[in-house]
Amino acid sequence: MEPILEARGLVKRFGRVTALDNCDFELYPGEILGVIGDNGAGKSTLIKSLSGAEIPDEGEVFLEGEAVNFSSPIDARKAGIETVYQTLAMSPALAIADNMFMGREIRKKGLIGQLFRKLDHSGMQKIAHEKLTDLGIMTIQNINQAVETLSGGQRQGVAVARAAAFGSKVIIMDEPTAALGVKESRRVLDLILDVKSRGIPIILISHNMPHVFEVSDRIHVHRLGRRLCVIKPDDFSMSDAVAFMTGAKKPPSEFVGTA
Amino acid sequence: MVANATDETHSEVESDHNGIIRKFHHLLHQTPALVPLIVLSLSIMVFGLLLGSKFFSPFALTLILQQVQIVGIVGAAQTLVILTAGIDLSVGAIMVFSSVIMGQFTFRYGLPPSVAVACGLLCGSLIGCINGWLVAKMKLPPFIVTLGMWQIALAANFLYSANETIRSQDIAAEAPLLQLFGTKFNIGGAVFTVGVIFMVCLVLFLAYVLKHTAWGRHVYAVGDDREAAGLSGVNVNFTLVSVYTIAGLICAFAGWALIGRIGSVSPTSGQLANIESITAVVIGGISLFGGRGSILGMFFGALIVGVFSLGLRLMGADAQWTYLLIGTLIIVAVALDQWIRKVAS
Numbered sequence A: 001m002e003p004i005l006e007a008r009g010l011v012k013r014f015g016r017v018t019a020l021d022n023c024d025f026e027l028y029p030g031e032i033l034g035v036i037g038d039n040g041a042g043k044s045t046l047i048k049s050l051s052g053a054e055i056p057d058e059g060e061v062f063l064e065g066e067a068v069n070f071s072s073p074i075d076a077r078k079a080g081i082e083t084v085y086q087t088l089a090m091s092p093a094l095a096i097a098d099n100m101f102m103g104r105e106i107r108k109k110g111l112i113g114q115l116f117r118k119l120d121h122s123g124m125q126k127i128a129h130e131k132l133t134d135l136g137i138m139t140i141q142n143i144n145q146a147v148e149t150l151s152g153g154q155r156q157g158v159a160v161a162r163a164a165a166f167g168s169k170v171i172i173m174d175e176p177t178a179a180l181g182v183k184e185s186r187r188v189l190d191l192i193l194d195v196k197s198r199g200i201p202i203i204l205i206s207h208n209m210p211h212v213f214e215v216s217d218r219i220h221v222h223r224l225g226r227r228l229c230v231i232k233p234d235d236f237s238m239s240d241a242v243a244f245m246t247g248a249k250k251p252p253s254e255f256v257g258t259a
Numbered sequence B: 001m002v003a004n005a006t007d008e009t010h011s012e013v014e015s016d017h018n019g020i021i022r023k024f025h026h027l028l029h030q031t032p033a034l035v036p037l038i039v040l041s042l043s044i045m046v047f048g049l050l051l052g053s054k055f056f057s058p059f060a061l062t063l064i065l066q067q068v069q070i071v072g073i074v075g076a077a078q079t080l081v082i083l084t085a086g087i088d089l090s091v092g093a094i095m096v097f098s099s100v101i102m103g104q105f106t107f108r109y110g111l112p113p114s115v116a117v118a119c120g121l122l123c124g125s126l127i128g129c130i131n132g133w134l135v136a137k138m139k140l141p142p143f144i145v146t147l148g149m150w151q152i153a154l155a156a157n158f159l160y161s162a163n164e165t166i167r168s169q170d171i172a173a174e175a176p177l178l179q180l181f182g183t184k185f186n187i188g189g190a191v192f193t194v195g196v197i198f199m200v201c202l203v204l205f206l207a208y209v210l211k212h213t214a215w216g217r218h219v220y221a222v223g224d225d226r227e228a229a230g231l232s233g234v235n236v237n238f239t240l241v242s243v244y245t246i247a248g249l250i251c252a253f254a255g256w257a258l259i260g261r262i263g264s265v266s267p268t269s270g271q272l273a274n275i276e277s278i279t280a281v282v283i284g285g286i287s288l289f290g291g292r293g294s295i296l297g298m299f300f301g302a303l304i305v306g307v308f309s310l311g312l313r314l315m316g317a318d319a320q321w322t323y324l325l326i327g328t329l330i331i332v333a334v335a336l337d338q339w340i341r342k343v344a345s
Helices: A043-051 A073-078 A096-100 A110-115 A121-134 A152-166 A182-197 A209-215 A238-246 B002-030 B034-054 B058-083 B091-107 B113-136 B142-161 B168-174 B176-182 B194-212 B214-224 B226-231 B236-262 B273-283 B295-314 B319-341
Strands: A005-014 A017-027 A032-037 A058-063 A066-068 A081-084 A170-174 A202-205 A218-223 A226-231 B184-187 B190-193
Touching (some): A017 A043, A017 A226, A043 A073, A043 A202, A073 A081, A096 A152, A182 A202, A209 A238, A226 A238, B034 B295, B058 B190, B058 B214, B058 B236, B058 B295, B091 B113, B091 B142, B091 B176, B091 B236, B113 B142, B113 B176, B168 B176, B176 B194, B176 B236, B190 B194, B194 B214, B194 B295, B214 B226, B214 B236, B273 B295, B295 B319
Parallel strands (some): A032 A202, A032 A218
16 A cells, blocks of 8 residues: 655754654555654654655655645645644634634635625534534534633644544644543544544654554654654553663564564 | 522522623623723713713714824724734824825925825835834834834934924915815714714724634734644734734825824824824723734724813813823723633633
8 A cells, every 4th residue: 555645764954953864754544643752752843844844854755655845834734734733723712613714714705705805704604513513522502602712622622623624635633632631532532533434544643652552553653863663552562662762672673664 | 408508599699690700701702892882882971961962962072083083093003913912103103204205295396295195105004014024024023123113213204304394274275185184074063074984984994804804814813823823824924014014004094184184294293193092902902912802992992082081171170180091991901801811711
């Protein structure tokens, strides 16, 4: 099977620090790929290179086999890669529907839309409502409610729904459960599995081993700016994974480098 | 048992009480212009009762509109900038400098007034554009940028005009277009000027743009959280530069209206416009932290100041009472904003 998103030989330097050192990466269609690594291992630089937030110094990124050069997150989004940022990137004072359509608003049809550039508020609200109901997070009573009035889990739900609504090819999630309690994490993990069942592959970056091991199909272990190994959660224990990540233990040679 | 029962009723009453406060909180959250509208209505009623027909007449009420037209127009510019979590201290200076350019280009160089007006509007937009570029691209704090621009524009205004006033009679005789905004018309005792109509139309137009266009939503998003807006696909730099440019253009229009209001072109006029516009914005319930509030609130805020000034003057009170009350209103408005921003958990 062809990887849907692939990176070859990525290098990124910040002054004297090499954040990515000839790093490879593959994401296959329909899978959840966990990405783990110690702080400073360069996993966020890797993710940023894939989502257009950083431009790698060397190396290539391929989306569906074609080389792509993203110069901003907006480029990556246009190509079908959506990112759910740890900060969620939402405007707290604005309504749910406003946030879901921020930067890609729908205008009314006809003269009112073209000449007066009037937005189709009701149309956008309807779509937002559908998407949230679709993912089973419509415990929210009012789609016009400001995002800041939602709980942490609900906000995460809206951010995931936004990504799922527009991310046609790949969804990247950065620490989606980091700020959540046990119950809310559960809902978000279910949401991730639900999105996967719709056939959209997901890259999940997390420090939470139980969460990564629970939902991932494969786990990319990042160490010292490159991919150390890719493991299947069934083959290794969480403590093995932590040991690989920190360098306390070497992974068996057959897992090193490739999938 | 008895103690339990009282406890329950007590907590019920409490939750009911909380429910009302929460509803009120929610309502304010949804319609931030509500408080200034209530204050405005109350103050008109109080002054109407105290002063009778002296205050409650079409003439007096439309006089208020005339007196607040400059602050209202400049306040519209200030609103746009403050919604992006910025502040524009140069609004008054841009206004005066633009009006001086309109006057001097006509009288010093003999340009047709229409061309001179166009040059004035262009100059205002240009200064605004520089402000916007410095804020967006150079990432300088808006307070510092516009503090500097205030001094620069004001100094340029005095240097260029050589501190010279163009007399009202000369303008009326040679270039009446410059006084266009002062044109009055009378409808049953109510006196309207072109400037007043312009202010009302501008506020309504911007209210539409801010609510119903993508650009308007982006203004709010940038003010709410610049980083988040950028990540969700808003062109932050374009939004900021366009906001400051349009603010500059509106200030230049205010400069044109200023000529209509005072008749002459004076480089020393309109010195308080920046403070007065910020006052209108704050009393209007617009958050100085950006992203919250409505331009209608600013309009009501400007009117509240106008009602207080005229009402107290008609009562023969010392003008300082107006400032004292306005000062109190500012502090109350900001306290209210803090409360609105605090979300009930």
